[in-house]
Amino acid sequence: MSISSSQYINPLIVQRADPYIYKHTDGYYYFTASVPAYNLIEIRRAKTLAGLAHAAPQTIWRKHESGDMSQLIWAPELHYIDGKWFVYFAASKTTEFDRNGMFQHRMFCIECDVADPMASEENWVEHGQIKTPMDSFSLDATCFEAQGILYYVWAQKDPDIKGNSNLYIAEMENPWTLKTDPVMLSKPEYDWETHIFAVNEGPAVIHRNGRYFLTYSASATDENYCIGMLSASDNSDLLDPANWTKYDKPVFQSDLATHQYGPGHNSFTVAEDNQTDILVYHCRNYTDIKGDPLYDPNRHTKIQPFTWNADGTPNFGKPVPYNYQ
Template sequence: MSIDISRRALLRAGLGAGAALPLGLAGAGAAGAAPATAAAGAPPSDAEVYGVTTVNPLVVQRADPFVTRPVGGMYYFTGSVPEYDRLVVRGAPTLAGLTDAEETVVWRRPATGPLGGYVWAPELHRIGGRWYIYFAAGDDPNPFAIKMYVLSSSLADPRDASGWGAPREVETPWGSFKLDATTFQHGGSRYYVWAQAEPEIQVNTSLYIARMKNPYELATAPTRISTPTLAWERQGFAVNEGAAVLIRNGRVFMTYSASATDARYCLGLLTADADADLLDRASWSKSPTPVFVSNEQTGQWGPGHNSFTVAEDGTDVMVYHARDYRDIVGDPLFDPNRNARVQRVYWAEDGTPLFGVPVGRGGPIVRLSPLDAPRSFVRHAESVVRVDRDVRELADTQWRFVPGLAGQGTESLQSVNHPDRYVRVVDGVVRIDPVEEGAAFAGQASFRRVARDKGWALQVAGSGAYLVHASGRLTTARRPGRQGTFRPS
């Protein structure tokens, strides 16, 4: 039997999959293969495991995206619009629902005078039973005379424009260029973090923190906690901006954006102990390398200015913007196609966050752990696929089940960070390789997922054997057992 299928068709099938496929494809199996015994109850779907849409972008042409944690069963979204002239809010009961949700303009800049310049980076916060939008705005005729402001509404629905009052400036000791404010509660205090061009510091912006007196005013003098000193923070512009805070595992993690807003834009990470004095610069340590950067393989460029929320199941989620192309004509600030995206945040065994790479378009993502080694993951290392514990290279452990290259009710396992590559079995060796034309590759790179012990056994379509692991090595066997049962995690 021959299969006439082109490389382009194979790639389109893999890259275009937008939903999880049916589970428990029992009944599949070559002659002589031992059938898997399905456990009572179907294993959870990929979307149920992760609780977050991975069909990106979430919202097109919305930069600096911010999504609230659920409030009254609703998520609310805001972000910078390409015209930089208004504040918008949309809401939905699910993250995925934000894509098509109706958007409301809740404030529009005046035609002239103060606040008549560029409107940037809004954030929507629920504080003390009221809604607040923190944002930055310039003046007319100087749109870059950026200062920070806050709006307030007492209404339950932040999409109701009638509830929002007039903007009030959040003042700092310097009247210079300042933007990208965020706020968070910790240890009984509310904090305010922002980016500013301090006159005495020869960089574009540094990060500052202060304790708040109320949602409009600072209670303490600012502390500069980060300035762009590393090479990757100074590409095009020397920038630290767009802070976002995630408090987990006894620490305060603060991501921030660095460098110019083109393909060089990236995320850095600051960390402080949860019981430390957050107003003391010495409490914060900076990761020496960026934690989230452009990725040529996935086609995502300039990821940055993120926020954090949780999925419907409580899973931590990062919201960020990125472009689908690298090269920009003109000033990247006025390129409209920074699209809002979402993906899950993972956690290493030492309690630190793992962000991986900005993932490309496609359906739900899984990590696979053997039933007998639940803290280990199927990962690729160069061309070999194996099972390792505490893998910090998160993207090497992320996969998508996509329509099988061999067809006939099969699925293929596609790498997330190398989406042109698929898991394949050659003479008992489990590899990850670029697509090749022909029936041989299609059969070696196609599987049948069989429901088993709230996980899956993965049967190779071309041989009837199952993937199993032994001491980190991934190979095949005629029966899956616990070593060949994989649970999504």
């Protein structure tokens, strides 16, 4: 029996942007996301996706009083690598903009080597900044393994390229250190990537049908926010940008008919049947945002199953309407 979107309450979790859900070998779903105050990292878990809505969050790390990790804690992701837990996140030393008019985020990593990542804040150790050759605005890191190699994908500002951020990939020496020089995979170039802000950010990777699909979010974080995609054959050199195909249209975007605006910053997980692929993302149900959209807390976590086209590409459909009572 196939799983339909009607089986899940949406939004699943309110006021949680940049959602990340990981199904671990212990049978639990682990969830983390940006909290509206941008001041800490929390994890919750449940045996079912629906159960995450009522699971108690556990704080695993708090921002520093001052310094590089003291402001605007964004977009944590929880990964399990070689028997240890890692969280990637972005943080800033200030809320002020730099000379390029950008926030001043850099990317960081924390590690937990006990079985239960929620046991205690004391179990998490800091590895500091994940450094890249460019010392500039960087965020939204994710990682994936291919052919025994750990890859790191993230968004970063190149001062010599117009726009806010591009997408980069590199091989990793270990979960907090790059091994190779970054390679740019994508920059904002299409109209749908450059509404208000020229943005490529929030990468996520899924491996199906002989290909790696890399989704990302584009444009400003209001109703213009949408998801684009790249793909590469799984037997190709993933560090060669020529092996990645960029789609010239968004693969997931606002649906005005059902008042679903700005879907983006997605991740992927699998349903309880361990077969059905699930798209995880945040979305709003209104466009009248007061002030900076970044500080509007009502980007809610949503989930929905998706299917695969005959040519092997994902078919995400449209953002499902809210269906909570």
